[in-house]
Amino acid sequence: MKLIFEKGAPGQHLSLLPSCDVPEVSLSQERKAPLPLPQVSETELTRHYTALAKRVHGVNDGFYPLGSCTMKYNPKINEDMAALPGFTQIHPLQPESTVQGCLEVLATAEKLLGEITGMDAMTFQPAAGAHGEFTGLLLIKAYHHHRGDSARTKIIVPDSAHGTNPASAVMAGYTVVNIPSAPDGCVDVEALKAAVGPDTAGLMLTNPNTVGIFDKNILEITKIVHDAGGLCYYDGANLNAVMGVVRPGDMGFDVIHLNLHKTFSTPHGGGGPGSGAVGCKALLESFLPGPVVEKAGDGYRFAIPEHSIGRVKDFYGNFTVVVKALTYILTLGKAGIPEAAENAVLNANYMMKRLKEKYTMAYDVPCMHEFVMCLEDLLHDTGVSAMDIAKGLLDNGIHPPTMYFPLIVHEALMIEPTETESKETLDEACDVFLKLWDLAHSDPQALHDAPKTTPVRRLDEVGAARNPVLRYTEA
Amino acid sequence: MGSYIPNTGEQRREMLSAVGAQCVQDLFASVPKDMLVGDGLDLPEGLSELEVRRAVTAMAEKNRIYPTVLRGAGAYRHFIPAVVRSVVTREELVTAYTPYQAEISQGILQSIFEFQTMICMLTGMDVANASVYDGGTAAAESIAMCKDRRRTKAYVSACAHPHVIETMRTYCFGSDTELVVVPEKDGRTDLEALKAALGADAACFYLQQPNYYGNMEDAAAIGEIVHAAGAKFVMGVNPIACAVMATPAECGADIAVGEGQPLGLDIAFGGPYLGFMAATKAMFRKLPGRIVGQTHDVEGQVGYVLTLTAREQHIRREKASSNICSNQALCALTAGVYLTAMGPEGLEKAARQSMSKAHYLAAELEKIGMKRLHGGEFFHEFVTACDKPQAVLDALDKAGILGGLPVEGGILWCVTEMVSREEIDRAVAIIKEVC
């Protein structure tokens, strides 16, 4: 498909602005370079982007069991509410008295999410999960500094963690201590005991973890860290399994980030914008990025926490994403929140049970909202890899699971169906997975050659990296 | 009420029985019993769609929408063509995830490739990434691109947006980097102070163009000073101003970053916005975040993939120079559609009109005795001295006009193409009454 730069013709344009009604001025140092932006008609423009949209698989195009990403249905009412002019047309630096509705959104979302997570305070400034991790770790850093304890230089991260965990720890100035997982995929309690000490600033953990198992030793784990003087960070990537059922705050965590774009149904937008809200217990509240929203009489106002780490972003975060998440929480309410988690877990266990008929599970125990299959034996027996199965799914209208993650499982496929998929969809998907397993044995080449029905077929990633072409240049 | 769960009670029982569970609670057997919240969560009952619409709309209605906006300071109300909203609300584009599966993500990937190209065109730089969270984090991320073993200190102009400086400071608190703020002189970076400040350990200097006060800096001269000290020159630019002002490349920048909000994104109480980052060819491998590259498939068809991924956290983990994972893809798409709709002429028109109208307002204010606080050239923002800013702003407020932002020494005004001459005249008449 042509690039937008290869369409249209010089002089084609949309009629958008009137002529200038004041005397025109110019700068002494004006732009010299030409500005070769596209020149197309409105027809051409809309056709181009419609064609691009058709070359994308969204949640409404079919099943999207991408592990760890919680690709649940994105309710339309959320989008409607976020598009209200009373939100979209508000300048972030308007007087406080004229933005009380925005402050109410933030304050209400903070209260409800605080209750769901068991946290005392929250900031919505972080724009994404990784940004939330960085923010949360800075809270831990500021806390230890404030106590005059500068010896705590290490963050403990299990080897099953998402790559953002260690990367965030390093950005926050910490040294990472990787600890191996136990054979059951959970934290190796003895390894943790051996790793903690007076240099431990904290532990980063996902629970349920990246293999989809709730760590039953969680209270012991957080206690070990606390006893050593460290704090516990909860990566909220997998909160969808347990929201309304059990709270990170009650597991002993001191600070968490949420992915509002996963658990709370705001869409992913092809990679963003998301929202990585960070919640914390009272002991960290005074370190939060400013400004935070506080109650003032009948209304709300902004305030800067006493020992604030400072801003992590311009203004107040991805505000309209918070509007979507709030709409969702108000819709689900007290009963709907745990109901969503329970059904996410039920759907995952159901798929796991059906796929176990042929596939090998990395951990063959009841899972939470997702589970990991290990295709090492299939690769050994047939030469068909996890990647090949993934590409085979593409030809069947299914978005593949997360591949090759977590790193502790070889040939991993990580499946997260979410609660918004019907039994019918799960059954159809299971049939496809099982069919592909058979195909791997009968005609492995067919899977090596997949996909065949997609807009493009397998792409040369090595060539792309060796000879990077990162922009269009006129021939 | 609803939780968007399609399965009926009967289907759930069937599924429970298939997995060998009596009830759904059995599935949570690994959670210690005394930790379960049971019915204990203090949340409101769920609402029907009609009720939730009422509740959230009531919040939106507590905010005030100003028909006329003369305030910018990092969030700019520009004209947004109808085609922009029409494209960026398409549900495929809204609901997809990061384009990991290239074969079914060509639409997102190509749109990012086009965005990268457009950012290069605007800034004159060689390579751009797929975007980051916003202008402030883009500025903060640029520091890590410039530091090495010998060059460890970062510098920023005092005339940069205060939020940007604060964000950089927070990131520097994380990486234990010293951040030096180079002072201003008459609303611009003090070149002598800059020369004196940059030492052998200087990694980079960040300059905002036009700066926080709307003033044009002598960017090319500053670039020379920075390079003479062996440091990298980072420019934070307004992308619409790039249509008329000398580009970062023309000013010798090694890295160009900025806030992409003016490119078709609503002001939306501060976000979501869009950070863009571009660099010279010599520095492109240091760019953080996603980058899309062009390649071909097994049949020779042109296609796009996420590339140079071994720089990133999911592979490099604790050795990665940034933790960034997502970009602001839908916002980058918005900017791409906006720039396509505007085209080179439309964008220049938006820039030129914003600048001209700001100059018109400045001239009219001067006629009634409100003088600019600083001399020299400016783009679409400027500061006037004002001894009773609150009275001025209150009077404008009553007339539905969001006046400029009170800053030290006066008021920071902004005018875009959205404001007509008539509105400016009306605002000036109101101000005249007060002053």
Added chain:
Amino acid sequence: MNFPAELKYSKSHEWVKMLDDTTALVGITDYAQSELGDLVFINLPVVGDAVTKEEAFCDVESVKAVSDVVSPLTGVVAEINEALMDEPQMLNESPYEAWIAKVEDITDTEELMDAAAYEAFIQQ
């Protein structure tokens, strides 16, 4: 797989070609490149860097992974093979010509294997 007799080999799969008593070329072995797969980039060390035996001194990237290259020697980087920046595939295509760095002032060396011993080592 090819293991030239004139080279020495380390347990972490680098080859060493001694040019004189205190100077050597270092690269990665045929076995290393085949395990790493198609390499797409190398982060070369900087001339003047001090390198220490058994410590990483640069890394190589494939599409899906990054791997450290460990120095078998303690010394100082005298020269780097900049051609690898543009053509990392040389590491795959001719690993023994694609030297990564010339190290001088060598003061210490880890215990290296000859070709036969290395071949036996990787058989295990």
